[in-house]
Amino acid sequence: MQPQRLTSLVMAAVAALGLxxxxxxxxxxxxxxxxxxxxxxxxxxxxxxxxxxxxxxWNDQFNTGAEWxxxxxxxxxxxxxxxxxxxxRLHVKLARATMGGVKVFVLTPDEIPPENRNRLLIHVxxxxxxxxxxxxxxxxxxxxxxxxxxxxxxxxxxxxxxxxFPTALDDAISVYKAALRTTSPHDMAFFGTSAGGALTLExxxxxxxxxxxxxxxxxxxxxxxxxxxxxxxFYTNEKVDNVLVSPNGFCHAATKVYAHGHDLHDPLLSxxxxxxxxxxxAILTTGTRDLLxxxxxxxxxxxxxxxxxxxxxxxxxxxxxxxxxxxxxxxAREAFTEIADFFDxxxxx
Amino acid sequence: MQPQRLTSLVMAAVAALGLxxxxxxxxxxxxxxxxxxxxxxxxxxxxxxxxxxxxxxWNDQFNTGAEWxxxxxxxxxxxxxxxxxxxxRLHVKLARATMGGVKVFVLTPDEIPPENRNRLLIHVxxxxxxxxxxxxxxxxxxxxxxxxxxxxxxxxxxxxxxxxFPTALDDAISVYKAALRTTSPHDMAFFGTSAGGALTLExxxxxxxxxxxxxxxxxxxxxxxxxxxxxxxFYTNEKVDNVLVSPNGFCHAATKVYAHGHDLHDPLLSxxxxxxxxxxxAILTTGTRDLLxxxxxxxxxxxxxxxxxxxxxxxxxxxxxxxxxxxxxxxAREAFTEIADFFDxxxxx
Numbered sequence: 001m002q003p004q005r006l007t008s009l010v011m012a013a014v015a016a017l018g019l020x021x022x023x024x025x026x027x028x029x030x031x032x033x034x035x036x037x038x039x040x041x042x043x044x045x046x047x048x049x050x051x052x053x054x055x056x057x058w059n060d061q062f063n064t065g066a067e068w069x070x071x072x073x074x075x076x077x078x079x080x081x082x083x084x085x086x087x088x089r090l091h092v093k094l095a096r097a098t099m100g101g102v103k104v105f106v107l108t109p110d111e112i113p114p115e116n117r118n119r120l121l122i123h124v125x126x127x128x129x130x131x132x133x134x135x136x137x138x139x140x141x142x143x144x145x146x147x148x149x150x151x152x153x154x155x156x157x158x159x160x161x162x163x164x165f166p167t168a169l170d171d172a173i174s175v176y177k178a179a180l181r182t183t184s185p186h187d188m189a190f191f192g193t194s195a196g197g198a199l200t201l202e203x204x205x206x207x208x209x210x211x212x213x214x215x216x217x218x219x220x221x222x223x224x225x226x227x228x229x230x231x232x233x234f235y236t237n238e239k240v241d242n243v244l245v246s247p248n249g250f251c252h253a254a255t256k257v258y259a260h261g262h263d264l265h266d267p268l269l270s271x272x273x274x275x276x277x278x279x280x281x282a283i284l285t286t287g288t289r290d291l292l293x294x295x296x297x298x299x300x301x302x303x304x305x306x307x308x309x310x311x312x313x314x315x316x317x318x319x320x321x322x323x324x325x326x327x328x329x330x331x332a333r334e335a336f337t338e339i340a341d342f343f344d345x346x347x348x349x
Numbered sequence: 350m351q352p353q354r355l356t357s358l359v360m361a362a363v364a365a366l367g368l369x370x371x372x373x374x375x376x377x378x379x380x381x382x383x384x385x386x387x388x389x390x391x392x393x394x395x396x397x398x399x400x401x402x403x404x405x406x407w408n409d410q411f412n413t414g415a416e417w418x419x420x421x422x423x424x425x426x427x428x429x430x431x432x433x434x435x436x437x438r439l440h441v442k443l444a445r446a447t448m449g450g451v452k453v454f455v456l457t458p459d460e461i462p463p464e465n466r467n468r469l470l471i472h473v474x475x476x477x478x479x480x481x482x483x484x485x486x487x488x489x490x491x492x493x494x495x496x497x498x499x500x501x502x503x504x505x506x507x508x509x510x511x512x513x514f515p516t517a518l519d520d521a522i523s524v525y526k527a528a529l530r531t532t533s534p535h536d537m538a539f540f541g542t543s544a545g546g547a548l549t550l551e552x553x554x555x556x557x558x559x560x561x562x563x564x565x566x567x568x569x570x571x572x573x574x575x576x577x578x579x580x581x582x583f584y585t586n587e588k589v590d591n592v593l594v595s596p597n598g599f600c601h602a603a604t605k606v607y608a609h610g611h612d613l614h615d616p617l618l619s620x621x622x623x624x625x626x627x628x629x630x631a632i633l634t635t636g637t638r639d640l641l642x643x644x645x646x647x648x649x650x651x652x653x654x655x656x657x658x659x660x661x662x663x664x665x666x667x668x669x670x671x672x673x674x675x676x677x678x679x680x681a682r683e684a685f686t687e688i689a690d691f692f693d694x695x696x697x698x
Contacts, residue, residue, distance in 0.1 A: 027387070027400045027401075027402065028384045028385060028386050028387075029384070029385040029403075029588075029589070029591065030382070030384055030588075031382060031383050031384070031385060031588045031589055032382050032588060033379070033380060033381050033382040034380050034584065034587060034588075035377045035378065035379055035380070036377060036378040036380060036581075036584050036585060037377050037584070038376070038377075039580075039581040039643075040579060041579060041580075041647065051376045052376075053376065054378075230389060230390060231388075231390075231665075232385075232388040232637055232638070232665055232666040233637055235383065235385055235386070236385060236585075236586070236589050236637065236638060237585070238383060239378075239379075239380045239381060239383075240378070240380055240585050242378065288581055288582055288585065288642055288643050288646060289581070289585060293637055293663075294388075294637050294665055294666070297637060297663040297664070297665055298390065298665055300662075300663070301662075301664070301665065301683075304662075304687065305683070311660065311661075312660075312661045312662070312663060313649075313650075313653075313661070314642075314646040314649070314661060314663060315646070315650070316580075316581055316643055316646055316647055316650065317581040317643070334650075334654070338653065
């Protein structure tokens with residue numbers, strides 16, 4: 001398939017006739033309205049997630065940390081009651097603790113194979129830097145502990161109104177520093193999804209700034225790697241993604257509240273602009289309908305261009321972060337097993 | 350970001366009120382019309398390809414091999430004059446030959462590093478099984494030879510009206526058998542894009558059927574892995590992709606002519622349905638706007654589920670196969686360098 005040569009020729013002919021638009025390179029593309037069916041070749045559980053209507057909260061926009069916290073608390077109250085059953089299904093124990101002065105959840109699988117005994121994963125949850133306070137932020141960590149049989153520390157970092165940029169990152173780094181007192185960096189990895197994917201990358205940038213040793217691997221899941229609204233799938237997947245829905249929806253509003261006036265281009269908020277040379281091996285996960293598909297593949301390419309080993313996983317039909325929405329969906333097990341295998345091949349034994 | 354729990358709760362509430370649609374799992378999604386700008390963070394050359402209007406031939410539909418051949422010849426006549434300059438830019442020599450009774454182009458880079466002296470790549474071109482006859486089909490092979498410094502055999506397989514399914518595959522396998530007489534399979538790889546990506550996968554299935562040894566690696570580029578019109582991005586990227594444009598466009602019409610009544614679900618036409626256990630390590634390439642994004646990631650996942658080492662590369666903003674449209678665009682060098690590095694790590698030295 002190389003019809004561009006035909007296209008180029010047609011364009012050349014058009015240009016020769018003086019009919020070319022003034023700025024062909026900036027020509028926008030009109031895409032007509034369409035009706036999308038649910039993909040047939042994903043699991044029934046994933047079909048349900050894909051078939052769900054647009055997130056009813058997608059356009060909720062609050063201007064203060066206090067308002068976001070009220071909203072987050074309401075949402076957390078719907079998540080927390082589901083956690084005991086999830087811990088049981090995945091054979092994981094949850095305990096509260098403090099590390100480096102920061103609240104964390106220690107997630108311990110009932111069975112830890114010998115090769116994982118000295119290994120430790122640090123989890124930073126998602127939620128646009130304002131959602132999933134407390135236990136409600138630990139679900140992805142529980143999946144990783146359960147599917148991967150790793151011990152996981154899930155960071156309950158401060159969020160607005162208790163703290164604004166860069167307190168989330170400060171807290172995550174404090175936990176890492178505390179972990180370094182007992183665990184070799186060669187036995188550690190960072191992971192998280194969405195804002196947690198961005199924080200995973202930001203933690204590496206920050207660790208390097210502070211002269212800390214880097215972990216052996218990272219798994220930034222569909223990272224909010226560019227909060228300046230750059231990234232083609234923000235637009236191609238607008239109203240296709242039923243989770244984030246629109247680049248100008250709740251998540252952008254929340255991020256601006258967290259940023260608190262700080263420049264959104266700072267690599268500690270938009271890590272795609274960071275220098276990725278010397279980064280640890282990375283595995284990235286996204287879906288074809290994800291609003292952040294572009295900002296996942298842009299990080300993948302930036303890592304590869306920087307000479308970093310980086311593996312990309314893209315799931316059919318999934319919107320933002322849906323691979324970690326329900327541990328009972330086979331695609332969740334598949335995504336976390338890929339990450340676990342990747343960590344297994346990169347962490348010390 | 351896990352607002353699904355909120356969504357699920359809202360859905361549960363709706364269902365409790367008896368307001369749920371009869372079949373929530375089949376709920377289609379209405380996507381409004383939109384205007385897409387050209388992404389800003391790709392090279393100027395790639396921006397030009399992305400900004401091009403919809404392929405003017407996208408809805409050309411012919412019913413016979415003879416009509417397709419006339420169209421293909423016209424298109425080839427626009428491509429062939431560009432080849433001498435391309436060979437010069439990439440420092441590659443092109444020679445015509447016959448292998449196993451099949452016409453091929455032998456593409457030899459001026460410089461072959463010692464580790465590539467015994468290595469041989471077999472290229473199968475794209476074009477929906479009907480386009481790019483003769484030299485016009487060799488361009489991707491020339492890029493691979495030039496960027497990767499490998500010797501490449503590009504197969505000029507028979508196309509309608511000279512042959513219908515499975516003659517393309519027959520010819521490619523005849524060339525492979527001939528190559529096996531002089532070269533170890535450990536030193537060989539197959540690659541190609543679009544129909545060539547499908548043929549790459551089909552060659553492995555067919556080689557296994559015939560009890561032939563498998564090559565050391567493969568690079569199916571945005572493969573036409575499912576010609577039954579299954580694959581979510583056929584629809585999400587309809588009229589977003591400016592090359593294939595629509596699942597019901599020229600490419601599907603052409604494939605049906607090639608299939609000549611044969612079942613489109615046959616893994617030798619839709620290789621995503623093939624058994625991929627034991628496949629060689631694979632690297633797959635696509636773009637976020639590609640109509641075959643889904644059918645590339647579905648193959649990637651099928652390979653991974655079958656326990657095969659498989660690497661996925663997705664380029665920002667690119668429509669179908671645009672990574673191999675113009676060797677002067679930096680993203681082309683990048684894509685072929687990724688493939689060359691992958692081959693280098695898997696082929697015998």
